[in-house]
Amino acid sequence: MSKNKLMLKTIGSAAALIVGLAASPLLHAHHSFAAYDMTKTQILTGVVTRVNPDANHLQIFFAPMNTDRKNVERDKDGKPVIWAVEMAGSAAAAQDGISVSTFQPGTVFSVGVHPQRSGDPSGFREGPLFKCPVGANGKATPPKPGEHCDAVEGRTAFGQGTLPTPTK
Amino acid sequence: MRTPPSFIHAIEFSAFGEWMRSNVLAMPWVNAAHVLCVILVFGTILVVDLRLLGLLDRHRSVTRTADELLHLTWAAFAGAAISGALFFSANATTYWFNTAFRFKMLAIVLAGLNMAVFQFVTYRGVARWDRNEPPPRAAQLAAGLSILLWVTVLVLGRLIGFTKGFDVAVPDNIDFDFGAP
Structure with missing residues (x-):
């Protein structure tokens, strides 16, 4: 040759x-999940503040709601505590209908997450997301105290199945 | 604070932005094209700059080196600009608020200004020093600045990827009060 x-x-x-x-x-396997405690699961309901539709991982930033679902958790200065839920890349998330268009700021939604081992306020998505419906006043209708968006009539599911069972 | 101008919102929700976000192969291929174009821009500019500094290809005239390479630079720059614009459209709000992105754009503008000053002032008299060794101080200064600015562009470009996910600022226009009737 x-x-x-x-x-x-x-x-x-x-x-x-x-x-x-x-x-x-x-x-779709950009990095390991070592940062997340995959043995723990939390269910969070919160108000979207921003979506970062990255190629490798889409992140939804949100302010978790307090248990009576009338406002959000706040720090000692009264500012909303912000969490991030990370998932597969924006194109993969789009297959479930998750995008900056469907999760605009102010959207109320619920999600299961594996929290970070470090205790930082973020986690990796597990299972589907549920979006609470928008009322006649144009504002999201939050769940009842202690409940999540999957229990609200008129909710929208993004992904298959139900919210995961939280660990103790 | 933290609410982008309407044109940024329009770019993010344009057909290009939606296509970039929803197509599984769009991001990786556009990313690969962007990296390839940036490599070509920097690589070809670096060769010309090193010639102007008198460190490379000293047996060749400055005009021959520049003529052979700069058309490739412009073609690659066009490719980098198009692929970069597609990237921007996919996540415009995030890029708009990202400090590394803003400084990268500033560095590109400064590199362009440096190139313009060189092209329209120093290079006009190139016939006098085309084969001189070393080239005049003004040409060396432009070449040194060019390398510095383009390296800055590259470094900031990488920094964007490591910083744009950590912006937790809250837009002003979100009402968190769900207790009001």
Whole structure:
């Protein structure tokens, strides 16, 4: 085989490998879950403040609601405590209907998360998301005290199944 | 504070933005194209800059080095701008508020100004020093600044990826009071 043919064959093989990798499920396995405690599950209901639709991980930032569902949890200065729920990339999340369009600021939703081991206010999504309906006044209708959006009539599900069972 | 201007909102919710967010292969391929174009922009500019500094290709004239490479620079820059704009459209609000992104844009503008001053002032007299060794101080200064600014662009570009997820600021217009009738 001539040098040129060998070089062309090598370049062709490398190109095929790159194309194959780019189209493979590896794209969805961006990093490990070591930061999250996968043995713990919490259910959180909160008000969306921002969505970061990243290629690798979509994040929804939200202010968790207090148990009476009339306002949000606040820090000692009275500012809303902000959590983030991270999930697969924006394209994968879009398959479940989750995007900046469907989770605009002010949306009330519920989600199961595996919290960070560090105690930082963020977690990795487990299971579907449930969005509370919007009332006639244009504002989200929150769940009853202690409940989540999956219990509210007119809710919308994003993903299959039910909210996971929280760990003690 | 934290509510983007309406044109940023319009960009984010444009057809391009929706396509970038919802197509499984769009982000990785646009990302690969952006990286490739940025490599070409920086690589070709670096060769010309090193020639202007008298550190590379000293046997070739400055005009020949520049003529051979800069058309590739412009083509790659166009590709980087298009792929970058697609990236921006997918997550415009986040990029708009990201400090590293803002400084990256500033560094690109400064690099462009540096290039314009060199092109329209120093390079006009290139016939006098095309094969001189070393090139004049003004050309060396432009080349040094160019390398510094483009390295800054690259570093800030990487920093965006490590900083844009951690903005927890709350928009002013969200009403958290659900107790009111």
